[in-house]
Amino acid sequence: MKLVETTNLQLLVRPTQQDEQEKPSATPPGRPRGMSQGLQTQWNSFRTAEESAPVVVSATSTSHIELVEVAPRLAPLRQLLWQHPYGLQDEQVAEEAGPAAGEDGDGQEGGGDDGPQRKRRRTGAGGGGARGYTFEELLEVVQASPEQLLAALAAEGALLLRGRWRAVDRTYLGELLEHLLLAAEQEGMPLTGLREAPLAASLRGDGYHPAVVAHCLGVYGSRVLEEQGDKEQGDKEQGDKEQGDTGRQAASTSGAGGSVAGVWALDATKVCIHFAHKVLSSGSNGGGSGGLGLALGSGRSMGLQEFLALWGRAVPEALQPQLGLDLLRAETLVEGTGSEARISSFPSAALPSDPAQRFSLLFTVRPRWAWTDLEPFLAGIKVPGQSAEAVLLRFARASQATPDSPLMYTAR
Known part of the structure; x- marks a missing residue:
């Protein structure tokens, strides 16, 4: 006003x-x-x-x-959501209440074949207890409309559990994705037709809450229309009949319950990006990507060729044709050329939403930017009535060494 x-x-x-x-x-x-x-x-x-x-x-x-429309101020939202992200400790709290809910919490936490996996998931941060904020509480603190707040919650990958919103620990969520991929392979499901009910039932034995499994599917994929899901399911049933394995398939079909929300398709780009950050963070101390989103500069800088080789081995075979550096334009920085090129993690999702703070950070990391390198990191800038290019001219100046040289941007 x-x-x-x-x-x-x-x-x-x-x-x-x-x-x-x-x-x-x-x-x-x-x-x-x-x-x-x-x-x-x-x-x-x-x-x-x-x-x-x-x-x-x-x-x-x-x-x-x-009344002049202004961009929402979302910085407090990120701080609130990441105070106590959902993680392994919350999973343990649910397991302690397992007998009352018909769950064998102690049995799952103990030894057996799942022992090493459970121990590996302990690297996630997370917080225990019923934490989080209701939508009304967030709306009182964050300067945004209800629609803008919902969009920001989705962008942060926030989880709605028992009426409260919380962030999910990135390490925990990434490992859940890998367990989900393994369970889908065991169930014989294509990545474009994942049935939520049987997957949630399978991962329940590992202590994953069904709501968190559905959240993981939503973060790394999207819902599929029931007609498309039924077609894929029918094709799969025909293949199972030829292999004499109709019993397991019938259970999977009944678990979906005919619900449109029960069929998901994983986004190949998002899955590949997850494994790229995992490879880049493999040499970091303390797992920098588990806290406040994807931490800038978390992980290590490594040779580009070494990274491409490790990335190719980490990604599921079905997604191998999708690999390419174009997928990582807004996720990494590449310095140098040829055999000397090195790559490091630099996700745009972790940059500040405020334009002044974002450009300050960008020009601190790299004083001079070519437009092709800078463009992917401008997508998150939202200023009503102004394009990203117009905002860029407020904080940067363009120059050319020669008329044939590409434009280079430096801080004003």
Whole structure:
């Protein structure tokens, strides 16, 4: 809101009964709305003005208030969500209540074949207990509309559990994705037709809450229309019949329950990006990607060729054709060329949403940017009424060494 003063004095009058009666006929039939009345009509109005009641001025005004759309201020949201991210400790709390809920919590945490996997998941951070914030509580703290807040929660990968919103520890969520991929392979499901119910039942034995499994599917994939899911399911059932394995498939079909929400397709790009960050963070101390989102600079810089080889081995075979550095334009920085090129993690999702803070960080990391390198990191800038390019000109200046050279951007 801003107050705008005017040089002219405005007189505010109440509408009269005669004005209300003449209002419907203010625009004669056939005349476009907004067109001025003819001279004869105005003259007739002036002639009858003397017979009308005097106009009473109720108030005067020398200013008015304008509402100007501004970008939402989402910095407090990120801080609140990542105070106590959902992780392994919350899983352990659920396991302690397992017997009351029909779960064998102690058995799952103990030895057996799942022992090493459970121990590996302990690297996640997370917080215990019923933490988080309701949507109304977040709306009171964050300057944003309800629609903008929902979009920001989705962008942060927030989890809605028991009516409260929380972030999910990145290490924990990534390992859940890998368990999900393994379970899908064991169930014989294609990555474009994952059935939520059987996967949640399979991962329940590892201590994963069904709501968290559904959240993981939503973060790394999208819902599939039931018609498409049924087609894929039918093709798979035919293949299982040929292999004499219809029993397991029937259980999977009944678990979906015919719900549209029960079929998911993984996004190949998001899955490949997950494994890229995992490879880059393999040499970091303390797992920098487990806390506040994907921490900038977490992990290590490594040779580009070495990274490509490790990345190719980490990604599931079905996604191998999708691999390419174009997938990582907004996720990594590549320095150098040829055999000397090195790559490091630099996810745009972890950059500040405030334009001034974002550009300050970008030019701190790299004083000079080519447009092709800078463009992917401008996608998260949202300023009402301005494009990302217009905002760029406020914080950066462009220059060319020669007329044939590409534009380079430096801080103002």
